[in-house]
Amino acid sequence: MPEKKxxxxxxxxxxxxxxxxxxxxxxxxxVVKYIPLLGTSLDGVIQVCGKYLWFIHVRNKAVAFSMGSxxxxxxxxxxxxAIPLIIILLVFGIYFxxxxxxxxxxWSICGILGGGIGNLIDRFFRPxxxxxxxxxxxxxxxxxxxxxxxxxxxxxxxxxxxxxxxACVLYIPSNxxxxxxxxx
Numbered sequence: 001m002p003e004k005k006x007x008x009x010x011x012x013x014x015x016x017x018x019x020x021x022x023x024x025x026x027x028x029x030x031v032v033k034y035i036p037l038l039g040t041s042l043d044g045v046i047q048v049c050g051k052y053l054w055f056i057h058v059r060n061k062a063v064a065f066s067m068g069s070x071x072x073x074x075x076x077x078x079x080x081x082a083i084p085l086i087i088i089l090l091v092f093g094i095y096f097x098x099x100x101x102x103x104x105x106x107w108s109i110c111g112i113l114g115g116g117i118g119n120l121i122d123r124f125f126r127p128x129x130x131x132x133x134x135x136x137x138x139x140x141x142x143x144x145x146x147x148x149x150x151x152x153x154x155x156x157x158x159x160x161x162x163x164x165x166x167a168c169v170l171y172i173p174s175n176x177x178x179x180x181x182x183x184x
Contacts, residue, residue, distance in 0.1 A: 009103070010096060013110040020114025024152040025121060028131040031057050035133065045135075052137045058149050059129035066148070081123040088116050104167035111160030118153030 035057040036044035046055040062069035063080055071079065095101070095109055122130040132149040 010106065013103075013106040015110075016107055017110040017114035017117070020111055020153065020156040021118050021121070024115070024118035024156070027133070027152050028122065031055070031131055031133040037128075054135040054146075055133050056135050056149060058132050059126075060132050060149075061129035064148070064154075081120065084116060084120055084123075088113060088120065102167055102171050105164060105171065108160045108164035108167055111156045112164065115153040115156035115160070118156070119151070 035046065035055060038044060038056050038058050042056075044057060047053075048055060060066060060069075061076060061080075062071075068076060068079065091109065091113060095106070095113075101109070119130050130151070132151050132154070134151060134155070135149045136147045138144045138147040
């Protein structure tokens with residue numbers, strides 16, 4: 001019986017992974033269909049909240065902040081598609097083998113995996129690059145008028161990554177208390 005309960009503890013968070021992938025791919029498909037690819041002008045920019053939030057259509061063949069965009073195409077394919085695929089498979093393996101993760105850690109991991117898979121789908125099936133479409137005003141902090149454009153998958157990775165770190169910090173004290181209680 002405990003085996004079945006443990007299994008559902010591991011399976012339910014996968015629904016977040018699936019939801020992130022689904023929402024990410026639907027929003028990207030809508031952007032591709034309805035917003036023209038941003039060229040040199042701001043044609044096609046949808047200002048959702050004045051200068052603070054825009055929907056635009058850009059493609060990113062590199063990773064965060066367009067790092068690696070100058071690398072040769074074959075090297076980019078290995079670095080930005082094959083390696084992330086291997087990492088995602090390893091994380092899934094760790095996720096299912098580890099029985100020590102807290103619920104928040106499990107949900108966070110699945111959100112990160114969903115975001116990673118969402119962008120990986122673009123890397124494999126969208127030769128023009130990952131679809132990014134959310135552009136936020138950044139008040140010229142760090143010399144940036146606008147934060148680099150991102151998507152739902154990126155958002156899931158960042159938000160769930162922060163939650164995972166918080167969950168790890170919270171889990172350490174409770175885990176050490178349990179070990180202390182066992183030793184007494």
